[in-house]
Amino acid sequence: MPRIKLRQHAPEFKFKLVVESLRGERTRTEIARDNDITKSLLYKWKQAFLE
Numbered sequence: 001m002p003r004i005k006l007r008q009h010a011p012e013f014k015f016k017l018v019v020e021s022l023r024g025e026r027t028r029t030e031i032a033r034d035n036d037i038t039k040s041l042l043y044k045w046k047q048a049f050l051e
Contacts, residue, residue: 009037017042018049 017035021028021042032039 014045015049018046021046 021031028039028042032042
């Protein structure tokens with residue numbers, strides 16, 4: 001069975017989405033859906049950014 005290749009996101013992409021979520025203009029769900037990632041992944045990036 002072939003292995004699933006995980007996508008790797010650039011730090012700039014992560015930063016852009018985290019800042020957008022911190023602004024609070026759109027929900028985490030909307031941001032995640034529009035950028036084809038999961039809400040939990042965005043949450044993890046946000047937590048790492050805040051630490």
